Structure formats: structure tokens, C-alpha cells
Amino acid sequence: DGGITQSPKYLFRKEGQNVTLSCEQNLNHDAMYWYRQDPGQGLRLIYYSQIVNDFQKGDIAEGYSVSREKKESFPLTVTSAQKNPTAFYLCASSSRDRAQPQHFGDGTRLSIL
Amino acid sequence: GENVEQHPSTLSVQEGDSAVIKCTYSDSASNYFPWYKQELGKGPQLIIDIRSNVGEKKDQRIAVTLNKTAKHFSLHITETQPEDSAVYFCAASRASGGSYIPTFGRGTSLIVHP
Numbered sequence A: 001d002g003g004i005t006q007s008p009k010y011l012f013r014k015e016g017q018n019v020t021l022s023c024e025q026n027l028n029h030d031a032m033y034w035y036r037q038d039p040g041q042g043l044r045l046i047y048y049s050q051i052v053n054d055f056q057k058g059d060i061a062e063g064y065s066v067s068r069e070k071k072e073s074f075p076l077t078v079t080s081a082q083k084n085p086t087a088f089y090l091c092a093s094s095s096r097d098r099a100q101p102q103h104f105g106d107g108t109r110l111s112i113l
Numbered sequence B: 001g002e003n004v005e006q007h008p009s010t011l012s013v014q015e016g017d018s019a020v021i022k023c024t025y026s027d028s029a030s031n032y033f034p035w036y037k038q039e040l041g042k043g044p045q046l047i048i049d050i051r052s053n054v055g056e057k058k059d060q061r062i063a064v065t066l067n068k069t070a071k072h073f074s075l076h077i078t079e080t081q082p083e084d085s086a087v088y089f090c091a092a093s094r095a096s097g098g099s100y101i102p103t104f105g106r107g108t109s110l111i112v113h114p
Helices: none
Strands: A004-007 A010-013 A019-025 A031-037 A043-051 A054-057 A064-066 A076-078 A087-094 A108-112 B004-007 B010-014 B019-025 B032-038 B045-051 B056-059 B062-067 B072-077 B086-092 B108-113
Touching: A004 A087, A010 A019, A019 A031, A019 A087, A019 A108, A043 A064, A076 A087, B004 B086, B010 B019, B019 B086, B019 B108, B032 B062, B045 B056, B045 B062, B072 B086
Parallel strands: A010 A108, B010 B108
Antiparallel strands: A004 A019, A019 A076, A031 A043, A031 A087, A043 A054, A064 A076, A087 A108, B004 B019, B019 B072, B032 B045, B032 B086, B056 B062, B062 B072, B086 B108
16 A cells, blocks of 8 residues: 555654654655644644755754655654654655645654653 | 634534534635545545635535635535544645645644534
């Protein structure tokens, strides 16, 4: 089945620690996205990438970093500079051909120990 | 940038009733409007979408209407069932530098009571 796989489903971070969230897709989509979801806030864009080796900051990029070395993979690192990292993180992908819907993974819930 | 307002934030209905969720957007250049359903612990899933050259679209019990002049669009669910209970998000997007980055509303928690 084609889709997006996020791992792990639950992740815990200690103070001062960087953690990396994995996102893999086998939909052959060019564009990939990372969102942060907090209760009552909807989905806020962290980073997005339209092609391999290129990515752009979204609305809340501070304290996060990404890479796009392969078309299928778009990992997100939550750095120690992100002071409030507790949230539900969603990865999505889409085709770049005209406006197309995004396909989402089932998310990673990150908590602070 | 684009701003999407979504109302209500919570909607409680009895099984069999209709539910309507409304969204407004600010950027007149937005031309694609998807709706997503998110169940607890899952990622959002597309349920219906509409493009700016269409005023209404239906898919079984779900319909979406778009008023470009007023810059608002709505989701209509008829004959609601308990399994319709979820959080629903609207979004608006437009082409920008070769990509379509949607702006999402804050979501509506729909509760259908059996």
C-alpha cells in the first residue's frame, strides 16, 4: 500500500537533547511537509520541501531543522533550541502538479521528560 | 499571507441530523479548498475538495459549497452517524513559487450522539 510512515509514534526528549522524527513516503511525491499540531491551534507549518536537496522554512521553523537527501525521506530534528517541543508532529506529502491534496502520516507525539 | 477562520470550534448533533462547518479566507488568489477529517491519534485524511471554478461538489452524504465573492466555503454532512465524530479541518491554498502550501483553519470537533 502506498502511504506515509512516521516513526516513532511516541517519543520522549530530555532537556538539552536533540531528537529526530522520521518520515518516509512511497507515493512518489515531490513535495513533503512537516506540521506541528497543538490543541485548538490547527496545523502550523514548520518546514517544507518541493524537491530533493531543497527546503524552505514555514511559519514556525525556529528550533527545528530538516534534510531532504532522498525523495522518499524528510526527517525532522527537534533541537534543544526549541523550548516548547511537546506537541503532535505530522508529516505530509503531495504532488507538485497543480493544487493537490496532502497525504498525511499518523503522526509522532513528542513529550518532555 | 492567507488567513483561514473556521467555525464553530465544537459542534454537537444527534445522529441523523445535519452538520455544517463554515470557513472564510482572506486571499482572493486562493483557488483550492480541501477538507480533512482527523480521528483521534491519526493524521488528517482528505474527505472532499473543491476548486475555485466550481460552486458546489457532493460525495454521498458530504457536500462542499464555495462562494468566491464572499470568500467563504462550507462543509455539509447529512444524516450524521456516530462514526462521523472527529475533528474536521478546512484549508485554502494558492500557487506560490511552484508550490501549493495550504493554510488550515483551527478545526471543528464534531460529536454525533447516538
